[in-house]
Amino acid sequence: MKHATFGRMELLQGDITGLQVEAIVNAANCSLLGGGGVDGAIHRAAGLQLLAECKTLNGCETGQAKITAGYRLPARYVIHTVGPVYRQRPQDAQLLAACYQNSLKLAAAHGLKTVAFPAISCGVYGYPPKKACAIAVDTVKVFLQQDHGLEKVLFVVYADEIYRLYHDYLTTNVH
Ligand code: ADP
Numbered sequence: 001m002k003h004a005t006f007g008r009m010e011l012l013q014g015d016i017t018g019l020q021v022e023a024i025v026n027a028a029n030c031s032l033l034g035g036g037g038v039d040g041a042i043h044r045a046a047g048l049q050l051l052a053e054c055k056t057l058n059g060c061e062t063g064q065a066k067i068t069a070g071y072r073l074p075a076r077y078v079i080h081t082v083g084p085v086y087r088q089r090p091q092d093a094q095l096l097a098a099c100y101q102n103s104l105k106l107a108a109a110h111g112l113k114t115v116a117f118p119a120i121s122c123g124v125y126g127y128p129p130k131k132a133c134a135i136a137v138d139t140v141k142v143f144l145q146q147d148h149g150l151e152k153v154l155f156v157v158y159a160d161e162i163y164r165l166y167h168d169y170l171t172t173n174v175h
Helices: 037-046 048-055 091-109 129-146 160-173
Strands: 003-006 009-013 023-028 065-069 077-082 114-117 152-157
Touching: 003 160, 009 129, 009 160, 023 037, 037 048, 048 065, 065 091, 077 091, 091 114, 091 129, 129 152, 129 160, 152 160
Parallel strands: 009 152, 023 077, 023 114, 114 152
Antiparallel strands: 003 009, 065 077
16 A cells, blocks of 8 residues: 655555544535445445434535544544535536535544545546645645644545546645
8 A cells, every 4th residue: 555745644545444543534425325436435334323323414515514423434533525526617626625624624623633535526526636636735735734733634545546646746735
């Protein structure tokens, strides 16, 4: 499994459901009732109690975030956020940035120190990974500079190609 550190940001290749961090972020859909990709993997690993808690949340709007317990996951919490379906609209980038911002705000509000993000919207939602990676890293970087008590943010990616994109962008833009 590949791994690299860039200050308080870390890049990891692997399965986000196996991580022993305080919170993992789920790239959910508006229903919050599970789906494919990373969402399906998180629900499978966490068990049916996660679905039961999600049913009480009345869904989530695109760009917003909601927190639940992690149940059978090694992570204590799951932060569910809904990325935009990529449609080449100007608001796509704002909505994707809002996912990162609102997830980080929720983590900080719960006093969490470590949060792991998947590549939100880069799967079935079709966001071009290179564009999404720049938004993810820039948004997290600004948030960490503002110092909300967060100590570490991990980017957890599956594909070699997306790992390379993040690695290149972090190398060039984070010191
Ligand atoms: P979205 O609907 O937001 O596009 P997807 O789950 O389809 O979400 O994909 C988001 C990204 O998460 C993709 O790059 C996909 O390869 C990756 N992914 C899928 N499963 C996992 C996992 N278990 N851990 C980490 N990343 C994953």
